[in-house]
Amino acid sequence: MKIDAATSLYGVFGNPVEHSMSPAVFNAAFESLGISSVYLGFRVTDIRSGMDAVRGLGIHGVSITVPHKETVIPYLDEIDPLAARIGAVNTVIHRDGKLLGFNTDASGAIEALRAAADPAGASVLLIGAGGAARAVGTALVEEGALVAVTNRHEERGLGLCRDLSGSRWVPLDRIDREGFDIVIQTTPVGMWPHFGESPVSPSLFREGMVAMDIVYVPEETRFLQEARACGCRIVFGTEMFLNQAAAQFRLFTGQEAPIDTMRLALRNGLAERIQGRTP
Structure with missing residues (x-):
């Protein structure tokens, strides 16, 4: 897959974030469908600065994890009705200059x-x-x-x-x-x-x-x-993780998630983590 100036950037914002399997899972999904996108992990301590970075750098979307799922809300332009009822957001889409909050958990x-x-x-x-x-x-x-x-x-x-x-x-x-x-x-x-x-x-x-x-x-x-x-x-938590990640993928790309590819990437990543007990 070609990575260039037109490649879309996605990521996960959290603290800690070193444990996250999201980069491996989403990058495997992008590659399998030939989508020129990259997904990275970002250790974010100040969620307001994180949302400013999404706007300023043109990041297309981010997953939100602990401890920012509630505190991110004031820095968004619009909230999906379900996320509003929940009072927590785990997905942010950057679209037409606006930050939109969703919940797939x-x-x-x-x-x-x-x-x-x-x-x-x-x-x-x-x-x-x-x-x-x-x-x-x-x-x-x-x-x-x-x-x-x-x-x-x-x-x-x-x-x-x-x-x-x-x-x-x-x-x-x-x-x-x-x-x-x-x-x-x-x-x-x-x-x-x-x-x-x-x-x-x-x-x-x-x-x-x-x-x-x-x-x-x-x-x-x-x-x-x-x-x-x-x-x-x-x-297992892996099942919830895969389900919510697949829903995020659809929000990010408008395409159905290659769930088998994502599951394999998760299994391989977890096996490596257990073997090495390293982030």
Whole structure:
């Protein structure tokens, strides 16, 4: 694929961002379809400056990850209705001089979860209260799930409950006293480089429960390992990642994503990461 002055630039903005598999996945997709585009990782500490850079450098689009999914919103010109309901953005498109915000986390999470369980009418514990939790929680509520929220910081968790219609708050020290059908871990706990950490005790898990972690580096986190050992059905974060990335690709290019190519690039990248335990 030829790289020249006409090549379109895309990227992911986050902090940290070294763990991200997005560059490998998107660049493989661009190459497979012969699209002259490049996708890079940018460690961004000041999201306002990051959005100024998108405008000033003519970057065509960016993925937004931790910790900027909520704080990016004031620096955008328009927000998609779903992203507005969620209160978080994970995709920014630079079009006709305007920065447009979207959220593909919500659909990506529900699509991944449906492979293991129907969320409609299910009792779901949502661990976390950040931008990803907002996306997953909003999607769950709209699917008819009965959502409970727990979080290390109570005030932030209660704030999310207020925004998720019909949801309720459960303190971390009480979550193992209730029987949930589905547990979804949305925090960065257990993500590279903090292998081996989990936000909850294994006492939470029950046989037959569905446990999902949105962390995908490593693919099988301690949270999922302990859930599997307790007889839970597990949903890997790689599935949500691929689903939301495919949706981002469509927003970026207007073309269907080559999902098999993207999946292979992700698998290869994760294998290299595990082998070397390096970013």
